[in-house]
Amino acid sequence: MTLTAIIFAGILTYFTRMTMIALISRDMLGDKIKAVLEYVPSAVFPAIIFPGIFINDFGAFIEMNDPKIFGALVAIIVGYFSKNIIATISAGLVSYWFLIFVVFN
Amino acid sequence: MLTKKQLFTRGMLDISPHMLSVIPFGIICGAIGVELGFHPYLVYAMSFIIFGGASQIVFLQLLSAGATSLVAVASVGIINSRHLLYGAVLSEYLEKLSFIKKLLISYVVVDQGFAESNKFFKKNRNEEFLHYHLIGTGCTMWVCWQIATLSGIVLGSFVPEELGLKFAIPLTFIAIVVQDLKKLDHVIVMITCGLSSLLFFDAPFKSYIIISPIIALFVAALLLRLKK
Numbered sequence: 470m471t472l473t474a475i476i477f478a479g480i481l482t483y484f485t486r487m488t489m490i491a492l493i494s495r496d497m498l499g500d501k502i503k504a505v506l507e508y509v510p511s512a513v514f515p516a517i518i519f520p521g522i523f524i525n526d527f528g529a530f531i532e533m534n535d536p537k538i539f540g541a542l543v544a545i546i547v548g549y550f551s552k553n554i555i556a557t558i559s560a561g562l563v564s565y566w567f568l569i570f571v572v573f574n
Numbered sequence: 575m576l577t578k579k580q581l582f583t584r585g586m587l588d589i590s591p592h593m594l595s596v597i598p599f600g601i602i603c604g605a606i607g608v609e610l611g612f613h614p615y616l617v618y619a620m621s622f623i624i625f626g627g628a629s630q631i632v633f634l635q636l637l638s639a640g641a642t643s644l645v646a647v648a649s650v651g652i653i654n655s656r657h658l659l660y661g662a663v664l665s666e667y668l669e670k671l672s673f674i675k676k677l678l679i680s681y682v683v684v685d686q687g688f689a690e691s692n693k694f695f696k697k698n699r700n701e702e703f704l705h706y707h708l709i710g711t712g713c714t715m716w717v718c719w720q721i722a723t724l725s726g727i728v729l730g731s732f733v734p735e736e737l738g739l740k741f742a743i744p745l746t747f748i749a750i751v752v753q754d755l756k757k758l759d760h761v762i763v764m765i766t767c768g769l770s771s772l773l774f775f776d777a778p779f780k781s782y783i784i785i786s787p788i789i790a791l792f793v794a795a796l797l798l799r800l801k802k
Contacts, residue, residue: 489661
């Protein structure tokens with residue numbers, strides 16, 4: 470039963486990946502739409518970033534002094550200047566750990 | 575002109591830093607599936623059949639909380655509908671490929687792979703075998719995801735929960751968009767999306783993940799009109 474559901478979920482997911490690549494030709498999209506599509510990364514990824522920071526595992530808003538906010542700010546600053554992915558992720562994690570294990574412990 | 579192999583390797587290199595967050599997250603996903611009481615084979619089958627990070631966890635959590643299969647399947651579809659936007663962006667660069675190649679390459683389109691390949695495509699429009707970069711990012715992601723979820727399934731959650739490694743996921747996406755903070759229009763679009771995602775977080779079927787990009791793209795369209 471569960472396997473059937475997984476297969477359907479997989480087919481559906483595959484269709485989300487394939488539809489625009491294989492079934493739509495670029496000519497069907499006008500210049501205006503192409504210009505708007507330039508913003509896709511900026512329009513999609515914050516929907517993963519914001520809840521990942523501001524909402525906890527139980528679906529509730531975090532406090533404004535939550536270590537994750539500090540970690541995210543450090544990651545933004547380090548990422549902005551270093552342009553390095555590993556430095557960005559590590560700086561965010563290490564500053565977050567510093568707060569939860571050293572400061573708030 | 576870069577060769578296919580060079581482009582593939584470049585794709586692998588461009589996405590590999592993201593494995594710092596993907597691998598721990600994969601281990602957590604695998605371990606959660608088993609902890610929720612699902613058969614290890616089923617938990618692994620998802621990594622192969624769905625191959626979609628967070629949607630796999632949501633699927634199992636919904637089922638174990640007593641939701642119907644229909645609700646679980648619909649949620650996966652809605653969470654992953656953001657790939658439609660990635661596809662629309664990538665289609666420009668993949669236009670020349672045969673239909674079969676398009677069908678095959680679609681399977682490996684993932685968030686981080688789209689982000690890194692799209693950055694590369696913008697700078698190297700004239701390369702003949704551009705799609706090998708996307709294959710490089712996608713295959714690297716695929717292999718790491720299979721290994722990571724399998725390790726989580728077999729070894730359990732050997733990543734200590736106190737480390738809060740799920741936090742690495744928002745960090746990985748911060749690394750992707752952070753350079754666009756230089757552009758005011760992009761900042762406005764990002765904030766619109768982020769605030770919308772918090773506002774609609776409780777919308778049914780996790781639909782905030784596609785509602786907020788649509789709102790943000792609408793704002794982007796307005797900004798483009800104002801610019802003229």
